[in-house]
Amino acid sequence: MNNSKLKTRNAKLNFAEGAAGQAGQDAAALRAAAMLPTELLQPGEIIILLLKPSPWFILLAPIKTLFMLVLLVIAAGAINNQFGLDIDRRDLILVGVGLVGARLFWSFLEWLSRVYVLTDQRVIRVRGVLRVFVFEAHLREIQHTELLFSLRERPFNLGTLGFATAGTAVSEAYWQMVARPLEVHQRVVETLRRYRR
Numbered sequence: 001m002n003n004s005k006l007k008t009r010n011a012k013l014n015f016a017e018g019a020a021g022q023a024g025q026d027a028a029a030l031r032a033a034a035m036l037p038t039e040l041l042q043p044g045e046i047i048i049l050l051l052k053p054s055p056w057f058i059l060l061a062p063i064k065t066l067f068m069l070v071l072l073v074i075a076a077g078a079i080n081n082q083f084g085l086d087i088d089r090r091d092l093i094l095v096g097v098g099l100v101g102a103r104l105f106w107s108f109l110e111w112l113s114r115v116y117v118l119t120d121q122r123v124i125r126v127r128g129v130l131r132v133f134v135f136e137a138h139l140r141e142i143q144h145t146e147l148l149f150s151l152r153e154r155p156f157n158l159g160t161l162g163f164a165t166a167g168t169a170v171s172e173a174y175w176q177m178v179a180r181p182l183e184v185h186q187r188v189v190e191t192l193r194r195y196r197r
Contacts, residue, residue, distance in 0.1 A: 048191050049118035053111055053177040056156045062107045063152055069099050116175040118188055120195045123163055125173045135173040139196040141165045147185045161185055
């Protein structure tokens with residue numbers, strides 16, 4: 001292969017690699033734009049982590065409520081049988097399924113609304129369906145982090161990260177039900193070491 005063909009081939013490879021890198025950056029930017037309000041990030045701020053809770057959040061977050069709804073339907077069926085209220089069993093089951101479905105749909109909306117962001121400057125948590133709550137703290141304000149594993153999270157390899165800022169003894173914000181929590185926590189700790197000034 002002569003020298004001019006080799007240069008042309010290398011130029012094409014470099015262009016292709018650059019285009020692929022640019023496409024990856026564009027995809028990340030589109031994903032960030034879809035998940036974050038545009039006003040939330042400051043000019044020049046670099047996103048290090050952009051997360052949502054695990055999809056298991058939809059089922060696990062309302063687990064107590066779902067359990068109570070099932071018990072309520074069973075109790076209503078028992079009362080109906082005991083006192084002969086003449087309510088069709090299928091109607092009770094339909095009401096129960098409707099209530100469970102409504103609660104799961106609300107949990108899905110909560111999952112959609114949650115975004116966890118770590119940048120080179122701040123920790124951010126966005127949540128809320130009807131009212132949006134935004135927690136943000138500069139990295140230098142984060143005094144410590146904690147990693148929690150609840151009983152419902154452990155079987156699914158999920159965990160919750162807590163952030164405490166200066167002047168508080170307890171965590172003020174949590175990233176709930178994050179997948180691969182040990183890796184995420186390690187990344188947060190590394191970022192705090194690197195960028196906290």
